[in-house]
Amino acid sequence: MQGNLKARSIRNFMAASAVFLAMGGAAFAQTTAPAAPGPGPQAGMRHHMEHGGGMWFKSIDTDGDGTISKAEADALFNKIDTNHDGKLDMSELAAYHKAMMEQRRAEMRAELDARFKAADKNGDGALTKAEVQAGMPHLAKHFDQLDTNHDGKLTLDEIHAGMQRMHEQRMQRMPRGSQSNPAAPSSSGG
Structure with a gap:
């Protein structure tokens, strides 16, 4: 989706x-x-x-x-x-689009970092399952999947890595032509 x-x-x-x-x-x-x-x-x-x-x-x-x-x-x-x-031209539009996407990713990362810090009630740099459920409930259903070292806590690095993996999986599911060149016209015609 x-x-x-x-x-x-x-x-x-x-x-x-x-x-x-x-x-x-x-x-x-x-x-x-x-x-x-x-x-x-x-x-x-x-x-x-x-x-x-x-x-x-x-x-x-x-x-x-x-x-x-x-x-x-x-x-x-x-x-x-x-x-x-x-x-x-198409290269200028593609470069602008790429820059805007990079800017948005940086903004989203900063927002996630701030939400993580707010959810980390004891300030230990990791979120327990209870802290995730209270402060970042949308991540709670993915807790076990994100907790790659299985220590019962999520670090910011684990969340970022998990989000990157999910992004890569979504990109693999996309039709080939839609991910290769964002400036290229879509083959679907609309």
Whole structure:
């Protein structure tokens, strides 16, 4: 499921980038009414914005007013256009996407580290099963799987290693074409 979400996110990013290029950023400068509920492309966009795509929007909406001005769109374009030729090519989009993914991973790691520290009530650098259940309950069902040395405690290193293993397993389950080049168009066509 996570692999499908990643592939769908990449396709959505590429589609949004294509729209951005085609519109020259001007379409983002206009304020639009919220999409009406129901089927159709607006409902799909609303669903995407409510379930993770909002981070992309918020990263562009630097003044936080709920709209993207032409100046904000132009600033994003200029950030991605690393060779400053006034055009975005696939390598620039891929590099931008990679940088954003790395930044998000670092943010997620910092969030996990902070939550781990808060859950570690006795401050010994490891979480007992009780500490995990109280402070990080979503990890409790994976406790035995993550506790690789079987000492009845989870260290931050064990959690990070376990998450890396789960990520690698998800990547192995993904269709081959969707993980090789994030800038390559999807073979599914959408």
